[in-house]
Amino acid sequence: MITDARALRPEFVPRDLHHRDGQIDHLSSVLAPIQFDSAENVTIFGPSGAGKTTIAKYVLSQLERESLGIRWGYVNCMADNTPAAALHTIVRDVNLGADLRRRGEPTSLALDRLRECDDQVVAVLDEVAVLDERPLVALADLPNVSVVCITIDEEEWLTQLSSRTTSRMQSAATVRLEKYDLDELIDILESRATHGLIKSRVDDEAVKRAADIAAGDARRGIALLRRAAQHVEQNDARELTIEAIESVVDDAEDDIQERRIRSLGTHQRLLYNIIAEAGEISGSELADEYEERAYDPKSTSSRRRYLESLRRYNLVEASGNGRARQYRPLT
CATH class of the missing domain: 1.10.10.10 (Winged helix-like DNA-binding domain superfamily/Winged helix DNA-binding domain)
Known part of the structure; x- marks a missing residue:
């Protein structure tokens, strides 16, 4: 049943993104100047499962393939939520600090590595609302670094920042995402099923049912597909059906929560x-x-x-x- 498990993982970035063309074009145009000089800082807002992280990684991967002199790094601030941990993770992710330990090294050393880099750097701060604003400010102050901040609630995040930082981030380019509608989510799950499963053994109605249960949240829809595929394999069934989807709803939710706890x-x-x-x-x-x-x-x-x-x-x-x-x- 499963032909490529990567397509059923939430962190997987597909070659083609569905139903986000406008946001992709906007983000690409904002970051495009980095091919020649520094780009604007960017904020990306939207509900869970709307594709915020996927879009950022997709656009930056495209830019990295098309241009020399660009590096980008990613940190999930849920896991790395201290200034030192966030900065060291970014520096290691852009291949400037393999020798940096998470603890014991001053944050100034991580910032020096970025400052001395000849390339333009984009630092993606996911779940940025968890993070103290100091690393954000320090990164944004570097002339060769642009920051992409990702979080769910714009107002909640901005109100916890200092007035100076709030003003700065309000002037950043903004990408806003809404939940997927039913047809959009069906397309996304169909694509994941095509890339990750034996498509001839997936009932189209099962995909539609997964999208309906997920209610606009792609992460939940993908978790349902993954769990249902495992259910089919474990039970030596022939087809991924509506019944398979409905039988794993609680298991899929448990998977999501366990991943969140681990992070x-x-x-x-x-x-x-x-x-x-x-x-x-x-x-x-x-x-x-x-x-x-x-x-x-x-x-x-x-x-x-x-x-x-x-x-x-x-x-x-x-x-x-x-x-x-x-x-x-x-x-």
Whole structure:
């Protein structure tokens, strides 16, 4: 059933992107000057599963193939959410810092590597709302570096920045994405099925059902296809049917949540584990438990960003305000 598992992975970047031509053209035109000089900074906003990360990687890969003197690096700030970790990851990803360790090296060394590079560099900061603004500002201040910031909620992110940084990022080029409609998501899943599965054994109605259940979220639709294909193989079935899709809905959701949990940085994972272990916990109790268990506890503002990221990832839910706020796990 599965011929190329890569096509069923959420991080896979296909050769052709469907139903994002306008956004691709816009992002390409903004970044095109980097072939000769620095480009504008860019912000990409949109709901989960709308293709934000895929579009950024797709456009930058195209530019890298077409031009000399361009490097780009990617960091998922959910995992690398300290200034040092984010900067070191970017520098290593653009092949300027294989010797840099995540800890123990000053961030100034990572910035020096970028500053001294003869090429133009694009730094992609995914889930940037989790990150302290200092690495963003430091990267944006380098004359040969452009920054692409990706997050879900524009207003929520901008309000947590300093006024100077907010003004700077509001002047950046902006790409906004909406959820896919049903027909668009069907096309996307059909393409993934064609590239990753024996297409003759995939019922067209099953793909439509996966798109309907996913409700505009490509990540969920792809997870449904992947899990259904595994279900068919494990049960020696002949065809991927509607019944196969419907039988793996919970498993696909579990896969998404497990991937999200694995992507968490150390302090986010600790906060999540405390909430999950408690079942329900107040903000004050959570703060006390975190302070007791954390090595080098982060500041209150950092913790607030981490908790908001857990909420955006649908890993926890919260009610109430301040230290009386109650947190509950959603997994």
